[in-house]
Amino acid sequence: MISRxxxxxxxxxGIVLSFAVFTVINAVWLxxxxxxxxxxxxxxxxxxxxxxxxxERKGDDAKLQSLTPYDLCFVGLRGNGMPVDACDQLRGPGEE
Incomplete structure (x- = not known):
């Protein structure tokens, strides 16, 4: 008979051997x-x-290329919180 x-x-x-085997499998394969x-x-x-x-960049580039110099200046200065008065010199004749 087997003793207690x-x-x-x-x-x-058995527990230690199982733990060791699963640890090796985990480290080597999983x-x-x-x-x-x-x-x-x-x-x-x-x-x-x-x-x-x-x-997104391509869309932004296409949008920027379609702007007039005045509009480009206006968007840039306004976006930075600066006064847009400097852009007035870029307006073409007859534009208001």
């Missing part, structure tokens, strides 16, 4: 795969963000 002491020692040894997935996800998110920013 040897059953306890066997149980504890963690590197999780890091790889996280890195791939981060790269994909950055690519999407970069593409959105580029599209």
């Amino acid at each position: 002491g040897s059953a306890i020692v066997g149980g504890v040894a 963690l590197p795969e999780a890091r790889r997935e996280a890195r791939d996800r981060l790269i994909a998110e950055q690519a999407v963000s970069d593409q959105k920013a580029e599209l």
